Amino acid sequence: MFTMIKKVIQNIFFKSFTLKYPKEKANVSINFRGTIHVDQKKCIACKLCEINCPTGAIIVDPKKKYSVVDRDLCILCGLCAEVCPVNVIWFSNNCENAEKKRTEFAKQLPGPNPRPGKRS
Numbered sequence: 636m637f638t639m640i641k642k643v644i645q646n647i648f649f650k651s652f653t654l655k656y657p658k659e660k661a662n663v664s665i666n667f668r669g670t671i672h673v674d675q676k677k678c679i680a681c682k683l684c685e686i687n688c689p690t691g692a693i694i695v696d697p698k699k700k701y702s703v704v705d706r707d708l709c710i711l712c713g714l715c716a717e718v719c720p721v722n723v724i725w726f727s728n729n730c731e732n733a734e735k736k737r738t739e740f741a742k743q744l745p746g747p748n749p750r751p752g753k754r755s
């Protein structure tokens with residue numbers, strides 16, 4: 636009981652542990668995987684990323700030589716970037732990806748629709 640009262644008093648007089656988001660931004664590590672990026676122009680369509688993706692989020696078109704990430708399925712695990720032989724998949728630490736509409740969310744990663752008819 637005493638410990639709890641002590642904590643309450645501390646929290647009244649000292650700076651809070653939480654941030655007042657969105658006014659205050661978190662200091663995110665540069666290594667944090669917040670957003671996936673794919674440089675389509677350099678993709679050689681080897682399909683290694685597609686084979687290794689645990690959620691089936693990345694689809695490669697060998698004819699057109701590009702890989703597309705379905706943002707609804709990607710869990711930002713980083714496996715695709717690890718296996719890519721030409722290092723065209725990378726992550727930025729931007730973690731503010733929330734959008735009110737799924738169509739706006741999809742626009743964050745330009746490219747063809749990986750599953751035509753399934754994305755709204």
Ligand code: SF4
Pocket residue numbers: 671687688689690691692693704708709710711712713714715716
């Ligand atoms: S980060 Fe993980 S889930 Fe997302 S596309 Fe790459 S392998 Fe798939």
Ligand code: SF4
Pocket residue numbers: 673677678679680681682683684685695701702715718719720721722723724
């Ligand atoms: S692993 Fe890299 S080069 Fe191969 S298909 Fe995927 S993005 Fe393209």
